[in-house]
Amino acid sequence: MTGYRSPALGTDPPCSPVNLSRTGAATATGGGLANTGYIGTVTMEQRTPQEPALWPHQVGVIPPAARSFQHRAQADRLRTKVDGGGTAVLTQMxxxxxxxxxxxxxxxxxxxxWDDDSAAGGLDVLVWVTASSRQAIVTGYAQAGxxxxxxxxxxxxKAALSFLAWLTPKAGTKPCRWLIVLDDxxxxxxxxxxxxxxxxxxxxxxxxxxxxxxxxxxSRHTIEIGLFTAAEALAYLTASLAxxxxxxxxxxLTALAxxxxxxxxxxxxxxxxxxxxADAVATYRALLADRTTALAAIAPDVLPDDQALPLAAAWSLSVDRAxxxxxxxxxxxxxxxxSLLNANGIPETVLTSEPARAHLTVHRTRTGPNPAEEAAPVSLRDTVHALRALHRLSLIDHTPDTPHHAVRVHQLIQRATRDTPHPPPPRADCPRGR
Known part of the structure; x- marks a missing residue:
């Protein structure tokens, strides 16, 4: 039988495995160990806190630099210590x-x-956390703790909260110069x-x-990261291919960019x-221009720079979440x-028009418990909020303060969206799920 040693009362799930043989079921509370019958073997694994690491200390792995990495203006903005009003910048996004x-x-x-060893700019602690979920954040903090x-x-x-408490400045202690990166x-x-x-x-x-x-x-300082400039794109392609x-x-190369x-x-x-x-650039451009060629078909077999997803899938999780x-x-x-309209500027009135609302009503993703409610006509307000949802996930740019409340979407997001088949709308005479 394999069981668990019960944690102290009020704590989270069991903390260490207990292997028991030749015993029956039992329940323990408050840190105790219970069994019924004869115990032949008990094996317990209980990790104890380790001594704190000496500074400087790094937790987590910084992703390697991309080949032909381009220095960009945003990199200089990141190093800004104070904002335009003279306030210290402590958190940047x-x-x-x-x-x-x-x-x-x-x-x-x-x-x-991390490489800056000056007294003014050096770090004592660097923590890199892949922050794609709450559990991932807790795990990264716990390791640091x-x-x-x-x-x-x-x-x-508990270890994660201990780490956050440890970061809080305390009178009479040596200051710790730290940087925490919460990625993605x-x-x-x-x-x-x-x-x-x-x-x-x-x-x-x-x-x-x-x-x-x-x-x-x-007062978190936000830096919008956009596309390469034409010069940066040309420099990147030139260096990568050379x-x-x-x-x-x-x-x-300019035309390809x-x-x-x-x-x-x-x-x-x-x-x-x-x-x-070993294709010519012109050959690749022809494949890209061919609308019968999916983006997935012109992705490399092995992605460069430790990238996780091919271009065609780069936005799929964002669409799901939106x-x-x-x-x-x-x-x-x-x-x-x-994805069917002009990428450089779609008037909001086109996307909130009666035909557009009819399209949304028919093609709405229906996953809730009451399909009948989801089949109700889409309102003008709902169409605007759908645009805002896409904007919040950086899938489109919806700027209400511009003429015509223009909507812009990158041409490759359009292409990837058109490449992705979507299910036909449910038939009115057939209940969903049959």
Whole structure:
């Protein structure tokens, strides 16, 4: 039989495995161990807190620098110590659509800060956390708590909170100069109660696709990360291909960069594909222009720079999450509608018109318990909120303060959306699920 030693009363789930043989079922509380019958063997594994690591100390792994990494103006803004009003910048957020290079900019900043051995700029502690879920954040903090402040290795929640408490400045103690990077925050709610404390010696850097108001609270400094400039895109392609003995003309590379909309992720995967296949740039551009060729078909077999997803899938999780935001089920069909229109500016009135609302009503993603309610006609208000949901996930730019309340969407998001088949609407005479 395999059981668990019960934790002390009021704590979270059991903390250590207990292997029992030749015993029956029993229940223990308050840290006790219970059994029925004869115990032949008891094996217990109980980790004890370790001694705190000496400074300087790093927790987590900084992603490696991308090949042909381009220095960008946003990198200089990241190093700003005070904002325009003279207030110290303690928390910074890099926001933008998937594929613009937020993680690479954060990694470059972290490496530079870590390598700075000056008294004014050096770090004592650097913590890199892949923050794609609340559990991932807790796990990263818990590791830091165990390594730095004798956090309980048997209780992640407790160790994580111990770490946050340890970061809080305390009178009479040696100041700790720390940097915490929370990379790829997927939901602002995941950070509830887990924001690092404010302090003169600590800084927090967040990367996220989200643009929710909740993230910008408490004087957090937001830096919008956009596309490469034309010059940056040309420099990137030139350096990437030249590193493999390819010396294509500047005109061809400029045209390719324009076709890819200056998106860093697209440029890196296109360069890898061209290098792997030895295709001419013109051949790749022809494949890209062929609407019968899916983006997945022109992705490299092995992605460069430790990238996790091919271009075609780069936004799929964002679309899924946007579709769960209120009004649920409208973000996906709204994005499908925008993928058929002019990427450089769609008047809001077109997307909120009666034909558009009829499209959304028919093609709404219906996953709730009451399909009849979800089949109700979509209102004007709901269409605007669907646009805002896509904007919050950086899938479109919806700017109500511009003429015609213009909506813009990147051409490759349009292409990926058109490549993704969507299920036909449910038949009116057939209940959903049959």
């Amino acid at each position: 890099l926001t933008g659509m998937g594929g613009v290079g937020k993680t690479q900019l954060a990694a470059d900043y972290a490496r530079t800060a 165990v390594e730095l402040c004798r956090g309980d290795p048997n209780d992640q929640e 925050v997927a939901d602002p709610a995941d950070l509830r109660g887990l924001w690092p404390p404010a302090g003169a010696h600590g800084r927090t850097l967040v990367t996220t696709r989200r643009r929710d108001a909740a993230l910008a609270a408490d 590193g493999h003995g390819r010396y294509d003309s500047a005109d061809e 324009n076709d890819l909309g200056y998106l860093p992720l697209a440029l890196s995967q296109a360069a890898a594909y061209i290098i792997d296949t 579709d769960t935001l209120r009004p649920a089920g409208l973000a996906r069909p709204m994005l499908q509608l925008t």
